[in-house]
Each structure stands twice: as C-alpha cells, then as structure tokens.
Amino acid sequence: MTRFPHLFQPIEIGRMTVKNRIFVPGHNTALSVEGLVSDEMIAYHEARAEAGVGMITMEVSTVHPSYAPHGRLSVVTDDCIPGLERMAAMGRRHDCRVLGQLFHPGRVAAASEDGSVMASYAPSEVPDEFYKNVPAPLTTDQIRDLVDHYRRGAARMAEGGLDGIELISSMGYLISQFLNPRLNQRTDEFGGSLENRLRFLREVIAAVRKGAGDEIVVGIRISADEMDGEGLQPGETIEALEAIEADGRLDYFNIIASTTASYAGWLHIIPSMVMPNAYLAPLGRQVKDAVTLPVMIAGRVTQPHEAERIIASGQADMVGVVRGHIADPEFARKAREGRPEDIRACIGCNQACIGHRLKGFPISCIQHPETGRELQYYRKSRADAPKRVMVVGGGPGGMKAAIVAAQRGHDVTLYEKEARLGGQALLAQLLPDRSEFGGLVTNLARELEILGVSVRTRTEVTADLVAATGPDAIVLATGAEPQIPAIEGLEEAHVVDSWAVLRGEANVGRSAVVWDWRSDWVGLGLAQLLAQSGCRVRLAVNGIVAGERVPSMVRDYAVGELHKLGVEIVPYVRLFGADEDSVYFQHVTSGEPVILDEVDTLVSHHALRRNAGLAEELNAWGERLTLIGDCLGPRTAEEAVLEGLKAAMAI
Numbered sequence: 001m002t003r004f005p006h007l008f009q010p011i012e013i014g015r016m017t018v019k020n021r022i023f024v025p026g027h028n029t030a031l032s033v034e035g036l037v038s039d040e041m042i043a044y045h046e047a048r049a050e051a052g053v054g055m056i057t058m059e060v061s062t063v064h065p066s067y068a069p070h071g072r073l074s075v076v077t078d079d080c081i082p083g084l085e086r087m088a089a090m091g092r093r094h095d096c097r098v099l100g101q102l103f104h105p106g107r108v109a110a111a112s113e114d115g116s117v118m119a120s121y122a123p124s125e126v127p128d129e130f131y132k133n134v135p136a137p138l139t140t141d142q143i144r145d146l147v148d149h150y151r152r153g154a155a156r157m158a159e160g161g162l163d164g165i166e167l168i169s170s171m172g173y174l175i176s177q178f179l180n181p182r183l184n185q186r187t188d189e190f191g192g193s194l195e196n197r198l199r200f201l202r203e204v205i206a207a208v209r210k211g212a213g214d215e216i217v218v219g220i221r222i223s224a225d226e227m228d229g230e231g232l233q234p235g236e237t238i239e240a241l242e243a244i245e246a247d248g249r250l251d252y253f254n255i256i257a258s259t260t261a262s263y264a265g266w267l268h269i270i271p272s273m274v275m276p277n278a279y280l281a282p283l284g285r286q287v288k289d290a291v292t293l294p295v296m297i298a299g300r301v302t303q304p305h306e307a308e309r310i311i312a313s314g315q316a317d318m319v320g321v322v323r324g325h326i327a328d329p330e331f332a333r334k335a336r337e338g339r340p341e342d343i344r345a346c347i348g349c350n351q352a353c354i355g356h357r358l359k360g361f362p363i364s365c366i367q368h369p370e371t372g373r374e375l376q377y378y379r380k381s382r383a384d385a386p387k388r389v390m391v392v393g394g395g396p397g398g399m400k401a402a403i404v405a406a407q408r409g410h411d412v413t414l415y416e417k418e419a420r421l422g423g424q425a426l427l428a429q430l431l432p433d434r435s436e437f438g439g440l441v442t443n444l445a446r447e448l449e450i451l452g453v454s455v456r457t458r459t460e461v462t463a464d465l466v467a468a469t470g471p472d473a474i475v476l477a478t479g480a481e482p483q484i485p486a487i488e489g490l491e492e493a494h495v496v497d498s499w500a501v502l503r504g505e506a507n508v509g510r511s512a513v514v515w516d517w518r519s520d521w522v523g524l525g526l527a528q529l530l531a532q533s534g535c536r537v538r539l540a541v542n543g544i545v546a547g548e549r550v551p552s553m554v555r556d557y558a559v560g561e562l563h564k565l566g567v568e569i570v571p572y573v574r575l576f577g578a579d580e581d582s583v584y585f586q587h588v589t590s591g592e593p594v595i596l597d598e599v600d601t602l603v604s605h606h607a608l609r610r611n612a613g614l615a616e617e618l619n620a621w622g623e624r625l626t627l628i629g630d631c632l633g634p635r636t637a638e639e640a641v642l643e644g645l646k647a648a649m650a651i
C-alpha cells in the first residue's frame with residue numbers, strides 16, 4: 001500500500017493513460033545542441049523517467065522563424081524529428097508519456113542570435129516592463145503565417161512520436177497577449193470582444209489538430225493569474241478556458257501563475273523560497289470549479305505529501321514538480337516506495353537551475369550537481385581499489401565529497417571541528433526569508449546517514465592527526481572565515497563582522513551601515529534583519545545594485561523588502577575608512593568621496609579569508625590532497641558541492 005494513494009492512481013488524458021499523477025512540466029534545460037535534442041538532454045530526462053515519473057513535458061520549442069534563436073529547442077524545420085523520435089522512444093522504455101511545448105514569446109522576446117536585440121511582434125504595440133521591447137503589431141498575413149507554423153510544428157511533434165502537444169499561453173507569451181484586453185488593442189477580427197481575442201488561440205488549436213491529428217493529446221499551459229496589474233486576471237482566464245473547453249478540441253489545462261513581462265510577474269515564474277510551498281494549488285481549484293477537463297498545477301511543490309494533498313482535495317488532477325526533479329531525479333521512485341524523507345527536496349534557491357539558464361548555461365542544482373551532467377556523473381563508477389579517504393570540513397563541499405566517495409565504495413571519514421555539520425550554510429539559513437537554505441544541510445546529512453559514512457564532529461584536524469591517521473587520500477574542505485578590511489580609522493570606529501551579527505553576538509546600535517563587498521545574499525539579508533529590528537540601515541554595495549550576484553528573482557524580491565523597510569541602498573562604492581560616527585567610501589569609477597554620517601556601527605561583509613593554513617602544512621601530500629570549495633576560493637555552496645563531487649570522482 002503506497003503512502004500516497006491518490007498520487008499513484010493512473011489518469012486518462014484524452015486518449016493517453018498516465019501511470020501516476022506526477023509530471024515534470026516543461027523547463028528549458030539549455031541542453032539542446034544547435035536547437036535539437038541532444039544526448040545530454042535525453043540522459044537528463046531519462047534519469048527522471050526511469051525513476052517513475054508519469055509524464056515529462058519537454059521544454060519550449062520555438063515554432064516560427066521570427067523567434068528561433070540559436071540554442072533554443074526548435075521545431076521550425078524537419079531537422080527536429082530524429083531527436084523527438086529519440087525522446088519518444090526514451091519515454092516508451094520507461095512507460096513515461098512525453099509531450100512537447102509549442103512556443104512563441106510575442107512581445108517578450110528575450111534571446112539574441114548574435115548579441116543584438118531582435119525585433120519582437122505582438123498583437124499590438126504595447127511595450128513590456130521587463131525586456132523593454134516595443135513590439136511591432138502583427139499583420140493579418142503574419143498571424144496566418146504564425147498559425148500555419150503551429151500546424152507544421154505540431155505535425156513534426158506527431159511525426160516524432162510524442163504523446164502530446166502543449167500550447168504555451170502562459171507567462172505572458174504570445175497566445176496570452178491575444179487573450180489580454182490590455183495588450184490586445186486590435187480593432188480587427190483578432191481584437192476587441194472575447195470571441196475576437198480568442199480567435200488566434202482557436203485557430204492555433206485547429207491548426208495543431210490539423211497538423212498532428214485527433215489522436216494526439218493537446219493541452220494548453222496558461223497563467224490563470226499573471227500576478228501583474230497589466231496581466232491576465234483569474235476571471236478573464238477562466239472565462240477564456242470555459243469557452244475553449246466548450247469547443248471540445250483540447251484535452252487538458254495546465255495551470256500556472258506569472259508573467260515574464262514585469263518584475264513582479266517574474267517572482268512567480270520560478271517562485272523562490274519566499275513563496276509558500278504549493279501556494280498555487282488554490283488557483284487550480286478555481287479552474288477545476290469552472291471546467292471538466294483534467295487540470296494540472298505546479299509551483300513550489302517539493303514533497304510528495306503536498307502533491308498527494310492537492311490531488312486528494314481536488315485542487316488539481318496532476319501535479320507538476322520541476323525543481324523537485326532537478327534536485328532529485330528519484331523524486332517519483334522515493335515517493336512510490338514510501339521514502340519521502342530520502343527525497344533531496346528543492347530549497348527554492350534558484351541558483352543553478354534557472355540561475356544557470358538565465359546565464360545561458362545548462363541547468364544543474366546546487367545540491368545535486370550531477371543534474372545536467374548525467375552522462376558524466378549520474379551513474380558513478382565503483383572505485384577499482386577502495387581507499388581510506390579523509391574529508392576535512394563538514395560544510396556543503398566536504399559533505400558532498402564524503403557522500404560521493406562513499407557511493408563509489410571508498411572507506412570515508414568526515415571530520416568537522418564544530419558540533420554540527422553544515423559550515424556556513426548554518427549561518428545562511430539565519431538570514432530573513434532564507435531558513436529553507438538549511439535544507440541543503442539536512443539533505444546532505446541524510447545522504448551521509450543513508451550511506452553510513454563515519455562522521456566525527458568536534459574534531460579539528462591537524463597535520464599531526466593526518467599523519468597519525470595515514471589516509472590514502474585527503475579532501476580538504478575547510479572553508480573560509482570573515483575578515484575586517486584594514487581601512488583607515490579602524491581603531492576609532494565600531495566595526496563588527498557580518499557573521500557576529502548573524503550569531504547575535506554584536507550590538508549595532510540604532511544606525512548601521514552594512515558594507516557589502518560581495519553584493520550577494522548576505523548584505524541584502526543583514527540590511528533586512530537590522531531594519532526589521534528598528535535600526536536605521538544604509539546598505540553600501542561594491543556592485544551596480546544590491547544583490548548583484550544573486551539570482552534575479554531572489555534579488556528583486558529582497559530589494560522590494562528593503563524598500564518597504566526604508567533601507568537606503570548606496571551602489572557603486574568601495575570602503576575607504578571609518579571613524580566614531582562616519583563611514584567613508586569612494587565611488588568606484590569617479591573616485592569621489594561618498595560619506596555616510598551618523599553611523600553607530602559599520603557591519604562588514606568583506607571578502608572572506610581562505611582557511612588554507614592546514615593545506616599549506618599538508619603540501620607534502622601532493623596529489624593525494626585535493627582542495628575544494630571556499631578553502632580553494634570563497635564562492636558559493638554551488639561550487640563547493642560541485643567540487644566535492646569532482647574530487648570524489650577523481651579518487
């Protein structure tokens with residue numbers, strides 16, 4: 001008897017049976033090569049399919065030459081068909097249904113072919129806030145041509161053997177722009193009344209049916225609430241869905257929220273840890289109350305019990321789990337086997353998944369760097385000759401190194417000088433709205449426990465201990481520590497470091513300046529923490545914006561919180577000096593002074609200092625010694641965990 005009986009019920013969608021209610025919604029992996037399905041992409045999806053997910057929707061495929069940028073999956077030519085065939089065959093091997101997404105962004109065209117900005121097209125000339133595009137209104141001929149390309153793209157997906165096709169009308173993309181009366185200001189048959197605004201979608205659906213036939217499943221993904229003043233509102237969307245359902249040509253509705261057209265809309269595209277788990281489920285309920293076709297929902301579902309509750313309570317018929325599968329490909333298997341506590345739950349940090357994607361790199365996960373690198377790391381080779389491995393430092397990097405070395409059959413001992421594993425991640429979780437970051441530690445600790453790795457806490461490793469232990473290999477993950485920069489006037493000023501503030505060991509008084517050298521989570525979080533306690537806070541950043549190095553959705557939300565709290569942000573400065581009531585900065589380019597007065601305390605979040613003393617003492621160990629993570633170069637948990645994986649794979 002499964003612990004999640006509703007989740008593991010099959011479901012009929014159109015003529016397709018899906019073996020359970022968990023699916024992986026479309027997500028751009030950046031694993032396509034030349035716009036086509038690649039070996040890497042197949043391997044990525046296969047890891048999830050073989051673990052038992054019922055359905056995978058492939059990432060958006062561009063449908064028309066007006067938006068088919070290099071590097072995006074595309075169905076604009078027949079070249080796509082062999083790759084789709086391979087994806088479909090992969091799905092059949094694992095009894096997993098595979099769908100494709102047909103996509104045109106309309107006005108919110110984001111990519112570039114060659115660094116130049118491409119022209120965008122939309123129903124009407126209404127600019128967007130986020131990309132600053134001013135779209136050219138589509139002519140009727142262009143609309144007909146677009147519709148015909150949907151037909152051709154659908155035909156290719158059907159020829160490739162996919163089980164279904166999803167039309168992207170979500171997130172403020174082209175189809176939703178036609179539906180939205182504020183964006184569609186046309187006076188022809190495609191604008192005005194609801195009937196007219198629905199015309200484009202109806203013609204696309206008819207074309208898709210013509211191209212792909214009546215057997216194949218066809219559904220629509222739509223943001224029922226675009227979470228933006230200009231965006232579609234739930235009442236408008238539901239009215240449109242009722243009308244479309246009445247036409248009888250679609251098989252399901254896949255519901256989401258958000259738009260890419262505005263900063264506020266982006267917060268819900270890939271909702272970060274500030275959004276409650278499964279928070280969009282009530283939107284599914286609203287749609288389900290109005291329609292009879294199967295309804296799917298996604299958004300911060302990170303655990304099977306949340307998905308089970310959504311299905312059991314009738315909020316949706318299927319639940320999408322994207323980042324939950326990026327973080328743990330075995331989500332479905334562990335749920336089916338009643339082992340939810342073994343799931344490496346996504347913590348909503350948005351760093352290596354969408355963070356990579358937005359930088360143009362293949363997606364991965366800070367907790368599970370094997371993701372996106374399946375061909376290299378998913379199946380781990382056993383070590384030819386098991387070795388005695390000493391891992392020094394129980395932060396994220398050391399924990400991952402110990403896990404992977406143990407998975408490969410080595411005899412591993414992990415040493416941590418503090419009482420608890422976690423390193424800096426234990427501090428990271430203390431920042432406001434960041435408690436879920438601690439899940440990184442919980443998840444890694446659970447993996448150590450499952451593998452039975454020997455862990456020695458409260459044990460500081462010295463060169464003598466290493467010599468006495470005599471390991472075959474040492475992974476050094478001793479991390480980094482804060483340092484106060486040597487600035488002018490230091491002896492007169494009241495200066496504390498950021499870690500002391502987080503640990504509650506510093507009294508900052510009533511007016512603080514936070515010096516943020518890294519422009520990352522710490523400056524943002526400290527400013528918020530202190531302002532919430534009633535302190536006047538100025539956040540001085542050595543960057544162009546506070547949180548410059550933080551994934552945009554996380555940063556934009558945090559900056560909004562600072563705005564509400566009245567925190568003053570001073571960008572483009574470097575710290576110069578301080579005295580008893582002032583802090584002196586220099587503008588980074590003009591060199592002009594920027595002086596902040598009436599300061600009780602300077603809170604310093606400066607460059608960390610590598611904990612490399614032991615590394616120097618162990619030099620003689622040569623190739624048997626590997627440095628990883630912050631002790632190699634202070635960066636983030638992502639690099640520490642990735643380097644832990646690589647170091648352990650090399651032993």
Ligand SMILES: Cc1cc2nc3c(=O)[nH]c(=O)nc-3n(C[C@H](O)[C@H](O)[C@H](O)COP(=O)(O)OP(=O)(O)OC[C@H]3O[C@@H](n4cnc5c(N)ncnc54)[C@H](O)[C@@H]3O)c2cc1C
Binds near residue numbers: 459478614628636
């Ligand atoms: C407040 C804060 C917020 C952050 N937020 C984020 C974030 O949102 N995202 C992100 O990716 N990164 C974040 N970081 C950075 C991230 O936590 C670090 O980059 C990461 O923890 C580095 O991992 P590590 O394993 O290399 O080192 P550490 O985490 O520093 O761990 C090193 C460990 O080694 C132990 N140790 C040291 N010497 C010895 C010894 N001789 N013997 C035994 N044990 C020893 C230490 O006690 C420590 O536990 C944040 C950091 C801080 C401080």
Ligand SMILES: Cc1cc2nc3c(=O)[nH]c(=O)nc-3n(C[C@H](O)[C@H](O)[C@H](O)COP(=O)(O)O)c2cc1C
Binds near residue numbers: 300357
């Ligand atoms: C890296 C990444 C790329 C995405 N690309 C797409 C996409 O191609 N098509 C789409 O419909 N949604 C896309 N999304 C949104 C997801 O389908 C999903 O709605 C969102 O991640 C919320 O679900 P989650 O909380 O389970 O991750 C993407 C999400 C991520 C993380």
Ligand code: SF4
Binds near residue numbers: 324346349367
């Ligand atoms: S990088 Fe962060 S948000 Fe993305 S899948 Fe991993 S844990 Fe989740």
